Amino acid sequence: MKEGPDIARIAMLIGDPARANILTALMSGKALTATELAAEAGVSPQTASSHLRKLEDGGLLRQRKQGRHRYFALRDEAVAQTLEALMGLAAHRGHLRHRTGPRDTALRDARVCYNHLAGDRGVQMFNAMRAQGHLCLEAGGLTLSRAGAGFVRDLGVDLEALDRSRAPMCRECLDWSARMSHLSGKLGRALLAQFCDAGWTRRQEGSRIVTFTPKGRAAFDRAFPA
Incomplete structure (x- = not known):
């Protein structure tokens, strides 16, 4: 070309x-x-x-x-999203560099994708927010509804502070393991940070794995029912 x-x-x-x-x-x-x-x-x-x-x-x-x-x-996040999409394509075509095992199970369940939640938990959160009307897909892309704004404020997210940034508030990111969408953008980043601050999750040192505490898993499932 x-x-x-x-x-x-x-x-x-x-x-x-x-x-x-x-x-x-x-x-x-x-x-x-x-x-x-x-x-x-x-x-x-x-x-x-x-x-x-x-x-x-x-x-x-x-x-x-x-x-x-x-x-x-x-x-930037655009690079991360491109890499995530390529990982999904490679996995879908069977181009895996190692056998699946316990570590892969943990990565599939919940992991960080640059700065937001990915894996099965990330997909669960995205689907629940769509089903509850908190996220809306419009002609201009993914948006946070008025009800969604109240919902994430109740979770402890300071939306006014996020609005000062020029980055998109909500974006879809294709999850490489689930091959479904999870939430990125400013809101995806803020929600993962809030989960960590609230003690729902812990980052595994030297890994992309995100581990939910028993209390955090129960709270997450209440907020984002599967």
Whole structure:
């Protein structure tokens, strides 16, 4: 294709196994150092630096300096959503790099997708909010209804603070394991943060897994009935 977006360049950046591992590691939403990402990719620090430079030049990563350290993160939520969609396509076509097991079960149940809740729990929340009329799909996209605004305020979300950001309030994100939609955008991010603050969930160190406490699981099911 001689004109239009250069999808081949993006595909080439993501398609390298080491760079794919780097990008996947950053799907947790945390910023990691070059040394940490080298370990995730299984390459030397020098090779990792080359990969990181290419990903940054290609607009997929951003870096921050703090003291002597440089930290890398995904450029924005659009990158995370693209990666999530590619994971779904790979899983749907049977391109899995390992056998399923207990760790995969936990990832399917609840995990972080960049900065919002994904997995079966994320899909459950999205479906419940749609069924209860809290989320509405209109011509302009996904919107939060008036009833939905009251609902999320009751959960402890400060909508007025979220409105100061230019990011979309609500967005659909295709879940790679369930292959159904979950909620992203400012509201998806705020709800996951509120679940953590309320003690409903805990982030598993070094992983994308989100674990619900017994109390949190019961409260979540009451708020978002399956």
